[in-house]
Structure formats: structure tokens, C-alpha cells
Amino acid sequence: MSTMTLLRVVTATFLLVSLVVINSAAFAAPLGFIKQLEGGRRGQSIEGLRDVKQYLQKFGYYLNDDHKDTNANEATVHQNYDEFDELLEAAIKRYQLTHRIPVSGALDRATTTQMMIPRCGVSDHGLVIMTVDYGDQKKPNDYAFFPGKPKWNKNNLQYRFGITSSPPAGLEEPTIKAAVDKAFQSWKNVTEFTFDYVAGTFAPADLKISFFSRRHGDRSPFQGAKGATAHAFPPRYGELHYNADFKWSDDPSPTEMDLESIAVHEIGHTLGLLHSVNKAAIMYPYLNTGKIKRELQSADIEGIRKLYGLS
Numbered sequence: 001m002s003t004m005t006l007l008r009v010v011t012a013t014f015l016l017v018s019l020v021v022i023n024s025a026a027f028a029a030p031l032g033f034i035k036q037l038e039g040g041r042r043g044q045s046i047e048g049l050r051d052v053k054q055y056l057q058k059f060g061y062y063l064n065d066d067h068k069d070t071n072a073n074e075a076t077v078h079q080n081y082d083e084f085d086e087l088l089e090a091a092i093k094r095y096q097l098t099h100r101i102p103v104s105g106a107l108d109r110a111t112t113t114q115m116m117i118p119r120c121g122v123s124d125h126g127l128v129i130m131t132v133d134y135g136d137q138k139k140p141n142d143y144a145f146f147p148g149k150p151k152w153n154k155n156n157l158q159y160r161f162g163i164t165s166s167p168p169a170g171l172e173e174p175t176i177k178a179a180v181d182k183a184f185q186s187w188k189n190v191t192e193f194t195f196d197y198v199a200g201t202f203a204p205a206d207l208k209i210s211f212f213s214r215r216h217g218d219r220s221p222f223q224g225a226k227g228a229t230a231h232a233f234p235p236r237y238g239e240l241h242y243n244a245d246f247k248w249s250d251d252p253s254p255t256e257m258d259l260e261s262i263a264v265h266e267i268g269h270t271l272g273l274l275h276s277v278n279k280a281a282i283m284y285p286y287l288n289t290g291k292i293k294r295e296l297q298s299a300d301i302e303g304i305r306k307l308y309g310l311s
């Protein structure tokens with residue numbers, strides 16, 4: 001076989017392998033990488049474990065001894081990269097405790113299954129502290145607030161779509177607006193808030209709703225069609241960001257996210273609510289594609305009314 005022929009065979013093989021790899025990646029579930037780590041436990045070294053460390057750090061499961069810092073510092077978390085160390089085991093235990101998964105400290109099936117569900121990008125840190133502090137002794141509240149309990153000092157909030165808003169292909173602004181309007185209505189029904197839409201991308205408004213891809217100027221870049229589906233900021237930032245790399249719909253197929261369900265959840269953040277440990281609550285951080293969850297539950301209603309002093 002001549003060198004040239006050999007080169008062609010090698011190139012063709014490489015292309016074939018690349019295509020297979022690209023294809024399987026394209027059809028993998030969001031966060032499917034976690035599945036490959038199932039069975040991991042302390043003492044092992046597994047390629048890809050750093051992704052789980054980053055996941056647990058991002059969502060607030062690495063705590064310092066005094067619980068004060070939101071995240072352990074980067075160097076501590078990523079020490080040893082793919083080694084299943086003591087710190088990772090502790091973070092997994094907190095994750096299991098918070099999500100009512102039997103506490104094994106290992107990446108067992110129940111844990112990896114939970115981690116693969118699409119979720120909100122806002123950290124669970126407040127919940128983790130609440131859960132860890134209460135331990136098994138007492139049930140934590142079904143609602144939580146941001147540190148310092150930030151809230152709005154007026155009842156009428158104006159909202160508009162963001163300047164750099166780029167809805168995914170096939171999604172029209174009226175569809176988004178209708179879904180978002182219904183989500184605002186849900187919160188209006190249980191509070192003293194009123195929400196008014198203002199047209200024009202430069203109009204002053206309290207709440208700004210945008211679609212973004214990847215890095216978009218805040219400290220929480222989206223990671224394509226995996227990781228967080230959306231995130232929002234506490235009062236009085238008023239920013240609500242959808243991840244444009246997910247598929248969105250007002251009538252979701254099994255691979256699409258529901259616009260209104262996510263809007264109700266994220267508006268909860270813009271009004272001052274953090275996540276809930278109650279799976280039924282709108283403020284629970286996980287929601288699968290194809291699922292509709294639009295109705296505020298008693299945990300959400302109690303939380304928001306408590307924050308604004310409504311009896």
C-alpha cells in the first residue's frame with residue numbers, strides 16, 4: 001500500500017469516526033454526559049468528573065465550614081480534576097439531602113437521573129444551607145428568599161423585551177408575549193402587583209425579558225442546549241433570560257420547553273423568591289422538556305405573600 005493510499009484510508013476512517021461521534025452527541029439528552037459517570041464513588045478517578053464538580057459548584061453545593069461563601073474557591077473544587085475526592089463526596093451528599101434522594105455520597109442512578117433533568121440556572125445555595133442546617137430534624141420551609149430579602153418597593157412593574165433579544169428560529173414575539181402575559185397574570189392573582197407591557201426595545205422598564213445564547217454579559221453564561229434553561233435576577237435587577245439554545249414552545253413536544261412554565265418560575269425570582277425543595281412548587285428548580293407546570297402552588301403563594309407582608 002503506497003503512503004498516499006494509506007493516508008486516504010486513515011483520513012476516511014477519521015472522518016467516519018468523527019461523524020459517528022458528532023451524531024451521537026447530537027442525539028444525546030441534555031446533560032447526558034453525567035450518565036456516563038454513574039456508579040462513581042470516592043477514591044475513583046473518572047474522566048469527566050470535573051463536569052459534575054462544576055455542576056455542583058455552580059448550583060451551590062460546595063460549602064465552606066461556616067456556610068457563608070456561596071462557592072468554595074475554584075482551586076479547591078477543581079483540585080485533582082477527575083478524582084472523586086472528599087469534597088465531591090460531601091457536595092453530593094448535600095445534593096442528595098436537598099433533593100430527598102437517599103444519601104449515599106456516590107453518583108448512583110437516582111442522583112445522576114436527577115442531575116440530567118433540565119433546570120433553572122439560579123443557584124440552590126440558600127436551599128442547601130437551609131436543608132443542611134435543619135438536617136433530618138425539621139422540615140425546611142417550602143419557600144426561600146434571596147440573602148437580605150431584596151424586594152420591590154412599588155406595586156406597578158413595567159416589562160419589555162430586551163434589546164439584544166433574539167428569539168430562536170420559528171418562535172414569534174406574539175407567542176412569547178402571550179405566554180409571558182399569562183405568567184404575570186398568575187402572580188398578579190396572588191399579590192398586589194400589576195404588570196404593564198411597554199413596547200420598544202429602549203423603553204425604560206423594571207423587568208426585561210430576553211433570549212440569549214452562551215456568554216451574554218452577566219456572570220452566568222448559558223452552555224448551549226444543556227445546563228440551565230433560563231435564569232433571572234433578584235429585585236431590583238429585573239433581568240429574565242431564556243436560553244436560546246433550547247427549543248421553546250407554548251405547546252411543547254417532548255423535546256421542547258414550555259415558555260409559560262419557565263416564565264412563571266423566573267418571574268418568581270424577579271419578585272424575590274428563591275428555589276423550593278417542594279417538587280410540586282413552581283419554584284422547584286427542575287423541569288423536564290415536554291412538561292407543563294404553570295399553576296402557582298401553596299408553597300409559592302405563601303412565600304411571595306410572606307415576603308411582601310400580605311396576610
Ligand SMILES: [Zn+2]
Nearest residue numbers: 120121122285
Ligand atoms: Zn430558578
Ligand SMILES: [Zn+2]
Nearest residue numbers: 216218220241
Ligand atoms: Zn443571563
